[in-house]
Amino acid sequence: MSEFDTAMAVEAEDGSGARAVLGAGWVIGAAVNGGVLMALGAVALRRAVERAGGHGDPLVLSAYFLSAAQAGPVRLRTEVLRTGRSMSTGQVSLLQDVDGRPVERVRALATFGDVDAQSEPVWLAAEPPDLPGPDRCVAAGRESSPFAGPISLLDRLDIRLDPATVGWAGGRPSGRGEVRAWVRFADGREPDLTSLIFFLDALPPVTFDLGATGWAPTIELTGHVRGRPAPGWLLVAVSTRNVIGGLLEEDATVWDSRGRVVAQARQLAGVRMPSRPVTASAAGAAS
Amino acid sequence: MSEFDTAMAVEAEDGSGARAVLGAGWVIGAAVNGGVLMALGAVALRRAVERAGGHGDPLVLSAYFLSAAQAGPVRLRTEVLRTGRSMSTGQVSLLQDVDGRPVERVRALATFGDVDAQSEPVWLAAEPPDLPGPDRCVAAGRESSPFAGPISLLDRLDIRLDPATVGWAGGRPSGRGEVRAWVRFADGREPDLTSLIFFLDALPPVTFDLGATGWAPTIELTGHVRGRPAPGWLLVAVSTRNVIGGLLEEDATVWDSRGRVVAQARQLAGVRMPSRPVTASAAGAAS
Secondary structure (H helix, E strand, O other), rough: HHHHHOOOOOHHHHHHHEEEEOOOOEEEOOOOOOHHHHHHHHHHHHHHHHHOOOOOEEEEEEEOOOOOOEEEEEEEEEEEEOOOOEEEEEEEEEEEEEEEEEEEEEEEEEEEHHHHHHHHOEEEOOOOOOOOOOOHEEEEOOOOOOHHOEEEEHHHHEEOOOOOHHHHHHHOOOOEEEEEEEEEEEOOOOOHHHHHHHHHHOOOOOHHHHHHOOOEEEEEEEEEEOOOOOOOOOOEEEEEEOEEEEEEEEEEHHHOOOEEEEEEEEEEOOOOOOOOOOHHHHHHHOO | OOOHHHOOEEEEEOOEEEEEEEEEEEEEEEEOOHHHHHHHHHHHHHHHHHHHOOOOOOEEEEEEEEOOOOOEEEEEEEEEEEEOOEEEEEEEEEEEEOEEEEEEEEEEEEEEEEEEHHHHOOOEEOOOOOOOOHHHEEEOOOOOOHOOOOOOHHEEEEEEOOOEEEEEEHOOOOOEEEEEEEEEEEOOOOOHHHHHHOOOOOOOOOHHHHHHOOOEEEEEEEEEEOOOOOOEEEEEEEEEEEOOOOOEEEEEEEOOOOOOEEEEEEEEEOOOOOOOOOHHHHHHHHH
């Protein structure tokens, strides 16, 4: 069984509950990665929706992050709000016991349907960016930067950053607010609908490209699944256009190995900007 | 009292409930406008969050549309999930009685905080598009097109469409998937945080610009509030990059009269594309 499938193993508890274990291998610093939590929530809710008679492919999921999840047991509480012929909607909460009482980590709403019935024809689609192949990109391993040490998550992934958007790793952020990378699971597991939800938040935060060195905690993330991914590398591009006060939006687009848009996300995240942030014009003047 | 404030009048019921009335003046065809429902949900949840001791400005709200709301009474059920020093998160459901039993229309999650503490400094921001002033744009009144007849909502609004993105009204959609407009309340009420949530879904669907003539029902919409709007016109730009199968994402950005980004949204919506849709290249070839 692949590492990701082990992480997604959900044990049914009763009509509206399930249990799982968050592994220590999916941690960023002091918290379990948000993408793992979203994907796990989608797995539990999918089952509840299918039991209620609905199609079970995630089409859209909105997750609100309430407190930092820790490695260890987690309970999933599901509620099916509506089942329909083509789409069904539900809610899922992830809870962990802290000092004997349940603390909610994430609450999410999601709509499920039949993704294959919604992925043809392609009337209009974002073109994949032009970047070198994975072998000519920069591997983002745990040893690649001082930031990366505490990120056990990086061992689960094979991330190859576009050389044009990796200046920040050498102290030269571009200031454009863009990061692009090829990504796949390190153990060779192929992407599927559930893992798309995970990959929507697997890249380094786009704020690294603006000179911020701290993490950018997600407040809310909404992901859309637009197609079933073909086997092989995924190409993920993240960008931001509005960094205001201590908040930014981060948009992600995911293409599969055929160049098809298979997922999108927008998140609202927090950031502590450096007192003299790098902007594209300043970076241009300095080079 | 302005029309919008009348629509937002929420009467507290008990600890976690409230009542309101959806007016017939906010209808698009057979359903109450989704922006009104989202804004009303935000008003009810704001009160619950403030009662629990949290800051009450909406920062992000994700609404899932479950069934079409009708003019008439609506119940709002709120739940505060977490209150924090800077941000608090809650959930709200809008329900209407149908044949004597409650039917859920919308469920939403939202995070509240202090928007003024999050709107300075502007590190990076999307520039407002360059379009003619409101007086040189195209008024989108109820009498302006055959589509607009059943849309009582249009009487509440003053929408001035950019001539460059209004070709669809005369049967010549551009195929670019873009609509831009100045917008304000018809009765002169100034924009505020609550109405920003409403304005995030007040423009004609961007699919009109791709040759689709039917409505594009919202499945899910997530809005971010990025600043308190100055008095005057709002400028709203909506666009899509991915129309696949029967679904599209529609992104909205809202600038205030000072040219500041004050809100953003992305929604997943359904669309029935014409058998020969207009694309930008086809539109170019035809002109």
